[in-house]
Amino acid sequence: MAKATKTIRQALHYPPQYAAYFAANQVLFNRVVAFYFDCIQAHEGLLALKNKEALTALEKLTHGTGANPHPIMPLTDLAPDIPAMFRRAAINAALGSARAFSSSLKTWRARKQKHEAKQTRLGGKKKPFKERPPVPPRSWNKSVPFYASLWRERHMHCIVLKVWTGSCWSWLKVHILSRDLPDGYAMGSPQLVRKGDRWWLHTPIEKTFEAPAKSGEQLTTAQTRLCAVDLNLDKHLAVCSVQTVDGTILATSFIGNGAAVSGCRKQLLGRIARNRSQTGLIAENEQDNADLWAKIRHVDEQIAHLVSARIVQFASEHKASILVFEHLGTLQPEKGTYSRRSNTKRAYWMKGRMFRYATYKAWNAGGIITCRVNPRNTSRECHRCHAAVIRYNQGHPVEGYTPGAALCLCPQCQMRDHADRNASLRIGQRLIERTQEPLKEKPHARSQRAKRESKDSGVGISQDAKRQMGPSLPAARRGDHANGDGTPQGRRRRMGASLPDIASQLRVHFE
Ligand SMILES: [Zn+2]
Structure with a gap:
């Protein structure tokens, strides 16, 4: 089966105070992402695992449950009662960034090694390797995805989102302007994206169809x-x-x-x-x-x-x-x-x-x-x-x-x-x-x-014609x-x- 994916971008209509809530929600999300990114840096073995296993391992490290009352790095230190799906979205975002960072670090190390090997082979005065190593992200500005259970009642012209307003978690109803989602597509998790001073809803959608022949x-x-x-x-x-x-x-x-x-x-x-x-x-x-x-x-x-x-x-x-x-x-x-x-x-x-x-x-x-x-x-x-x-x-x-x-x-x-x-x-x-x-x-x-x-170039063309095309x-x-x-x-x-x-x-x- 072949896949076609795209993102539908919809403008939103909301009371002015919501903009501050969305911003607070994004700030919290990025703090949680940064927390998990540090977590992963501290436990580098996690990156060898598949995403799902890494997610379970990270939750074990950070999330207290009946069976696991004292996690090593509790997330509650950062903020209390973060919804599970919010946490998972943050973990996945952090895993993505950590993988990207680790792979660019790996290629940098390989380039450095190659450079040093070349210098020793050539002998003489050694040129230092000038390229700087990649640095982990210093600031985070990720858009918040809303996994299932963080949104509900999606209709043609509105959606209800669970948002951290800066003081509590609340369900906010926002109106969707612009075009609807087309039929026949499977919907992914919507995302709240800031564009200038407005907030937009981005929804990835996906369609599968029979792969065409070559x-x-x-x-x-x-x-x-x-x-x-x-x-x-x-x-x-x-x-x-x-x-x-x-x-x-x-x-x-x-x-x-x-x-x-x-x-x-x-x-x-x-x-x-x-x-x-x-x-x-x-x-x-x-x-x-x-x-x-x-x-x-x-x-x-x-x-x-x-x-x-x-x-x-x-x-x-x-x-x-x-x-x-x-x-x-x-x-x-x-x-x-x-x-x-x-x-x-x-x-x-x-x-x-x-x-x-x-x-x-x-x-x-x-x-x-x-x-x-x-x-x-x-x-x-x-x-x-x-x-x-x-x-x-x-x-x-x-x-x-x-x-x-x-x-x-x-x-x-x-x-x-x-x-x-x-x-x-x-x-x-x-x-x-x-x-x-x-x-x-x-x-x-x-x-x-x-x-x-x-x-x-010669097919079907007489010699005469070829000469005509000479210039x-x-x-x-x-x-x-x-x-x-x-x-x-x-x-x-x-x-x-x-x-x-x-x-x-x-x-x-x-x-
Ligand atoms: Zn002809």
């Missing part, structure tokens, strides 16, 4: 549908097309208005540049133009989420079970003004972000898997006959290859299409070709992959480089959120 297996079925995505820096941010393994093209979608996004971003960057030139010096360790930068970040983040959500929505509408992307090429540095250079850089970053978001969203949308293919020449080859295409703009002469132009024409088979749609179809075909050519099968070993790709060295190099990144990354799965409703907010153009 892409190689899926591609042996002729009816498997794949959604290939061509990500662009301008105009349409993403062009998706759905096709079956046997080559039937089912649908295309042009997503996002890249020109508007890039125009907005460039304007903001231009303002930053002007502000900077007027100020002259920029203070060290201080973010200049903080508001403008925040705005740029938010625009990028928001658009990446909307576009990726829309890609996944489109893929699942058409029942595609595989998403195909290109490997990201290296960033082509651009000349020009500050705003122009930074704008391209950010557009490029956003491309990577859209891929990452689409990957986890697709997985959460019921196990759609993601693959990546070599980007070499995907936009230069005809999706019908694989010959080199002519790429031109509307109203311009139909000849040559203009990068970024909207239209393409294949001189061999007279295919006319939108250039990005053609590219997305080629991307999908790349993945299919991978399984269909016996020589190209084994995609895992690095050397074999390199060999495969070099053949790949496109940057593109070819980009392809080769991306190739080195390796296929396994293409299947990397991320989780955390699902297909949100916001996708519909994005203006979409259907062909």
Whole structure:
């Protein structure tokens, strides 16, 4: 079984005095966590145990019962009548931190040992090992999880939480704003999280579903549908097309208005540049133009989420079970003004972000898997006959290859299409070709992959066409480089959120 997990964040509505209670509750929780962290440091053997056994051992050390009236380090010294589940949540948090600390200490010791061994081997004057050892946390600021029995009566718009108010334990009813928990998920323990001066409820949820077959297996079925995505820096941010393994093209979608996004971003960057030139010096360790930068970040983040959500929505509408992307090429540095250079850089970053978001969203949308293919020449080859295409703009002469132009024409088979749609179809075909050519099968070993790709570039292209593509060295190099990144990354799965409703907010153009 496969798992999809994410966290639902809900804003809360409560009387103003509750904020102080929540803060007091968190302070107490962190004191208990710190207490258990020290406990574990004093009994290092505990970390060798599994979490459950360690928890029992720690309770024996600290919690007095009828059978165990005099624990060694009683928790009651710290605070009386702490609820059992509160204590357990703190123990688990402390165990997590202690494990993290001990493993980083272990790697530090290993590095130190290695350094010393090297020094003795080399002889001569010894260089001291300068790296400082990791230190245990000095302050604690963990959010409080509410295990079962610390909360009750969770309805659509409210929940009752057991909270230490600073003087007593009491049940507080808080109202939940924002979206409900989606159906079909198992709920984990909610957490009270402070964001600025407001408190939010974070609820992890989890869904299990049947694990999808690997892409190689899926591609042996002729009816498997794949959604290939061509990500662009301008105009349409993403062009998706759905096709079956046997080559039937089912649908295309042009997503996002890249020109508007890039125009907005460039304007903001231009303002930053002007502000900077007027100020002259920029203070060290201080973010200049903080508001403008925040705005740029938010625009990028928001658009990446909307576009990726829309890609996944489109893929699942058409029942595609595989998403195909290109490997990201290296960033082509651009000349020009500050705003122009930074704008391209950010557009490029956003491309990577859209891929990452689409990957986890697709997985959460019921196990759609993601693959990546070599980007070499995907936009230069005809999706019908694989010959080199002519790429031109509307109203311009139909000849040559203009990068970024909207239209393409294949001189061999007279295919006319939108250039990005053609590219997305080629991307999908790349993945299919991978399984269909016996020589190209084994995609895992690095050397074999390199060999495969070099053949790949020649497949279906006449010598003539190859020569035509000669001058496109940057593109070819980009392809080769991306190739080195390796296929396994293409299947990397991320989780955390699902297909949100916001996708519909994005203006979409259907062909
Ligand atoms: Zn053609």
